[in-house]
Amino acid sequence: MRRPLLRALRLFSVGWLAMLPLMSAGPARANAGSAKPPPTLRIGVLIAQSGEASEYSSTAIRGVRMAVKHLNDGPLVLGRQLELLVFDGAGTTIGARMAAERAVAAGVIAIIGPPHSDGALAAAPAAQAAGIPMVTPSATHPDVTRVGDCVFRICFTDAFQAEALAAFALTDLKVRRAATLTNVRSHESMVLSRFFGERFAAGGGVIVRQLSYKPEAADFADLLGEAVADGVQMLFLPGRQESGRIVRKAMEMGIDLPIMGGAGWDRTDFFRNGGRDVARGYYAAHWRKNTGGEAYRYLIKYHPPQLVITSLALGYDAMMLLGDAIGRAGTATPDAVRGALARTVGFPGITGEITMPASGDPPKPVHIYKIENGRDLYVKTFRPKGEAHEAPPEPEAHPEPEAPPEHKDPA
16 A cells, blocks of 8 residues: 555655646736836826917817827837826916926926917926926917927917018018007017017018007907008907907908908917908918828828817827927936927928927928908918918818817827
């Protein structure tokens, strides 16, 4: 009986020893499978979720979110998911500053926004003081990027916008006498009026009237009555959505002069408020819609083409540029990302190529549109070197702000 028993014990021992590596490997495999993913790359987004800037901001952040989805669905940036932290500036300059401070305190590696100049001017000092790179999609006031080397934009500035608009008024419209109507609640409107007046005068024009208004005014009849006196040939109205109400009142009063605005007109609420009614209207735009690129095809997967508008495209470009810079930086530290943004050359944005000079102001073209019978017609493009490219007008209906039921929004 002893030999069979010994043989059984030997076989059991051998089998037990053979199983030890497998038993030890089992938990290791389980631990490997349950390993936590790397931490996300946290990006702060500063927008206005209330106030007059909320509609434009909501479209801009939609573009930012689409870019994040695009980046997270493809090869990951530094092998990590991007995470958006949204901070509401409530449409005020104090709110924008506080939103920037909250973003810094949350430990973001970079900031997108605010999209408007007033908010960006308030937020930029907080980002600069903390060494956090900030990229605004559409703030055009020249002083935004002068805050410091952490602040960038992906659009043209009011200085170049004014140059293009003044040249168009003098050369194409043959205007020599103009009146400016300025929104005193907007830094952007005030600086664009000033730059336009300087460029217009330098080209031989005369600003006959320099008038101002508050956007909450109930009626603009007196303002317009004073504006058209003394042989004025054109009204320059660099406001935002409230400009639509002024345009509508001008049409009700029978004013048959060209009315020109800046990029603040390129928004759905301007057209909805009365901008479609203008008989002869012209404005500057950040983007001439390009339907042939990969980015555009990606955007219309989630939005009908009529809803892929300028604010959405600029938000998308700002986030895609930031994602590209983080990848080129090779590390997720704010200073490395800032340096990569500053070294950007030839980034293929949907709104145009982006090369970042030391100023943080990429040379972007200004596109001139004409409003005729409630529709947009492309007229001309002014490039930073002063060359203008003309093309036959193309009808481009301005989209309504409401999305249709089948609208899909990523993330």
